[in-house]
Amino acid sequence: MSFxxxxxxxxxxxxxxxxxxxxxxxxGETVTRTxxxxxxxxxxxxxxxxxGDASRxxxxxxxxxxxxxxxxxxxxxxxxxxxxx
Amino acid sequence: MKxxxxxxxxxxxxxxxxxxxxxxxxxPPLPTPVPVPTAVPTPVPFKVTSVDxxxxxxxxxxxxxxxxxxxxxxxxxxxxxxEGAAAKATLKARWTYGAKDKLVNEESRDIAPTGPTATTFxxxxxxxxxxxxxxxxxxxxxxxxxxxxxxxxK
Numbered sequence: 001m002s003f004x005x006x007x008x009x010x011x012x013x014x015x016x017x018x019x020x021x022x023x024x025x026x027x028g029e030t031v032t033r034t035x036x037x038x039x040x041x042x043x044x045x046x047x048x049x050x051x052g053d054a055s056r057x058x059x060x061x062x063x064x065x066x067x068x069x070x071x072x073x074x075x076x077x078x079x080x081x082x083x084x085x
Numbered sequence: 086m087k088x089x090x091x092x093x094x095x096x097x098x099x100x101x102x103x104x105x106x107x108x109x110x111x112x113p114p115l116p117t118p119v120p121v122p123t124a125v126p127t128p129v130p131f132k133v134t135s136v137d138x139x140x141x142x143x144x145x146x147x148x149x150x151x152x153x154x155x156x157x158x159x160x161x162x163x164x165x166x167x168e169g170a171a172a173k174a175t176l177k178a179r180w181t182y183g184a185k186d187k188l189v190n191e192e193s194r195d196i197a198p199t200g201p202t203a204t205t206f207x208x209x210x211x212x213x214x215x216x217x218x219x220x221x222x223x224x225x226x227x228x229x230x231x232x233x234x235x236x237x238x239k
Contacts, residue, residue, distance in 0.1 A: 006216075006217040006218070007183075010182060010215040012188070015189055015190050015210045016209050016210070018207050019204065021196045022202045023197060023198040024196070024197050024199075026172060026195050026197040032196070036191035038189070076188070077188075079193075
C-alpha cells in the first residue's frame, strides 16, 4: 500500500485527545484512562493535551511513580495512567 | 330463697352456651405458596458491536456527522458501541498514520457496562493533520475488535 500524499515523518506530538462513555467507571477505580506516549511527548505536553494545563504534569507523574522514576524520561509506547480524567 | 339462685344460674348457663355457639371454627391455614421459578436472564457477554467515525457527536453520544474523509483542522470522533455487561472492561483506541502505521495517539478507558453503551474517543491537532490515510483500531480487553480507515484531504 503506498500513499503518494503521505508526509515522510510527521510530528504528532501536538495531538490532543479525549474520551467519554455512557457507562460508569468500575467500582472503586479512580484512574480509568490511560495514555500511550508518542515521540516528542513530555509529561507537561501530555498534561497540556489531556487537561489543557501543562502545569498539571505532576499529577500524572504522581500516578505513575511506580514506572516513571525520572519525570524527564518517558519513552514512546509507554502507557501512563491519567488521574481524574 | 331457692329461686334467688336458680335464675342467675340459668342466665349464666345460657350466656355461656350462646357464647360457645357463637364461636366460629378458625379458618383453615392458607396453603403455603409454592415458589414460582423465575427465568434467570442469560448474561450477554461484553462485546463491541460497531465503530462509527465522524466530525461531531450529539447529546446522545452518537455520531452526528458521519465521515470517512476529514479536513486538516477537523476533530475526529470514533464512537464505540458495545453490548453486554462486565464489572470492568477496557476499550482502547489506537490511531495510526500512513503505510508504516506511525502512532498518532493511543488511549484506553475502563468502563463498567451494564448494558448497551457508547464510548467516544476523539483526536484533534491544532497545527493541522497531515494529509494521507489513517486508521483507528479498537480493542476490547486486549482483543482487536474493529478497525476503521479514514483519510485527511486538503
